[in-house]
Amino acid sequence: MKTENIKLDPHTFSSSELEAAARIIRDGGLVAFPTETVYGLGADATNECAAEKIYKAKGRPSNNPLIVHIAKAEDAEKYVFTDARYYKIAKAFMPGPITVIMPSKHTVAGSVCAGLDTLAVRCPVHPIARELIEVSGKPIAAPSANTSGRPSPTSAAHVIHDLDGKVDMIIDGGECEVGLESTIIKLTDDAVILLRPGGVTYEMLCELLGEVVIAEGVLDIPDPEVVVESPGMLISHYAPKAPLYLVRGERSATESFMRGKLAEKDVFVLAEDGSFDEDRVISLGSECDKAEAAKRLFAALREADERGAREIYAKYPDKSGIGLALLNRMLRASAFKIIEI
Numbered sequence: 001m002k003t004e005n006i007k008l009d010p011h012t013f014s015s016s017e018l019e020a021a022a023r024i025i026r027d028g029g030l031v032a033f034p035t036e037t038v039y040g041l042g043a044d045a046t047n048e049c050a051a052e053k054i055y056k057a058k059g060r061p062s063n064n065p066l067i068v069h070i071a072k073a074e075d076a077e078k079y080v081f082t083d084a085r086y087y088k089i090a091k092a093f094m095p096g097p098i099t100v101i102m103p104s105k106h107t108v109a110g111s112v113c114a115g116l117d118t119l120a121v122r123c124p125v126h127p128i129a130r131e132l133i134e135v136s137g138k139p140i141a142a143p144s145a146n147t148s149g150r151p152s153p154t155s156a157a158h159v160i161h162d163l164d165g166k167v168d169m170i171i172d173g174g175e176c177e178v179g180l181e182s183t184i185i186k187l188t189d190d191a192v193i194l195l196r197p198g199g200v201t202y203e204m205l206c207e208l209l210g211e212v213v214i215a216e217g218v219l220d221i222p223d224p225e226v227v228v229e230s231p232g233m234l235i236s237h238y239a240p241k242a243p244l245y246l247v248r249g250e251r252s253a254t255e256s257f258m259r260g261k262l263a264e265k266d267v268f269v270l271a272e273d274g275s276f277d278e279d280r281v282i283s284l285g286s287e288c289d290k291a292e293a294a295k296r297l298f299a300a301l302r303e304a305d306e307r308g309a310r311e312i313y314a315k316y317p318d319k320s321g322i323g324l325a326l327l328n329r330m331l332r333a334s335a336f337k338i339i340e341i
């Protein structure tokens with residue numbers, strides 16, 4: 001298949017420039033598009049055949065459900081049974097980087113919810129994502145636009161690398177602002193469960209909703225005996241080709257360990273600016289700016305691979321605020337390989 005690439009400025013594009021992409025969605029094709037979190041691989045969520053194409057293009061296991069993207073928070077009514085908690089969340093954080101799982105009304109294609117009785121909905125804030133949903137007039141099922149298991153794409157170049165020739169169109173809208181996938185919460189009868197931390201932080205959710213339960217598997221290795229809440233929580237996920245090690249300990253000892261590693265051939269380090277000066281250090285931004293580190297993480301993992309890294313080392317991050325999401329992705333990318341100093 002020939003993939004068409006178009007480039008749009010998120011601040012100045014006009015909706016007519018999305019007409020061709022919207023037509024592809026309406027005709028059951030695949031369009032990769034930017035969101036504020038990561039790039040998504042979109043298809044009409046009500047078209048069974050289109051949704052199935054997503055799994056094929058990504059090489060994604062068919063038991064891993066998709067998020068349905070909607071233009072307005074109220075549109076969730078068509079697909080799920082909402083409650084007062086949903087509207088409280090919507091008022092505070094939508095449109096934005098949060099996904100809410102609720103009981104499904106089974107009004108989208110069966111393969112979107114992969115046989116579950118619940119469905120994930122998300123209302124993105126990125127203008128291109130919003131306009132694509134509006135102009136196509138369809139709810140858009142979209143996982144991250146990467147090959148299954150690889151780091152999520154935060155630029156169109158990452159999407160082209162993974163999916164060129166496998167999708168109808170890729171819309172380049174620049175770099176993603178948040179850089180990590182949306183926060184996912186599940187509303188059950190008696191609890192609010194955080195399944196995947198993201199740009200809307202655990203602290204923000206607790207302040208709004210009171211108690212929020214952090215699901216098993218967010219920060220620990222999922223127990224094979226326990227059924228994980230989210231099939232996407234496999235241990236090795238977001239993985240670079242080279243093994244990633246997280247180094248935990250007192251700062252100067254950690255840095256001197258990593259400096260020692262950098263002396264070895266083809267070893268790369270992901271770190272904030274200023275700690276190391278070797279060429280094989282990939283920047284996660286300035287120190288103390290965790291949002292910047294979150295934004296850069298996936299691109300840094302991909303860069304390490306592209307530059308032929310044999311091993312990658314990074315500091316174990318602090319878990320407050322967006323740090324929890326950063327830690328969650330780093331633990332998965334490293335398949336929980338932690339070096340205690």
Ligand code: TXA
Nearest residue numbers: 037039040065118119120143144181182229230231232
């Ligand atoms: O930021 C995002 O959420 C991006 C952009 C494109 O919107 N999308 C994204 O989708 O990250 P994906 O498919 O890569 O990750 C969605 C995760 C998967 O781990 C999936 O297992 C989980 O959400 N999920 C979806 N529906 C679910 C459900 N009904 N119950 C439990 N987990 C669900």
Ligand code: MG
Nearest residue numbers: 143144152181
């Ligand atoms: Mg994904």
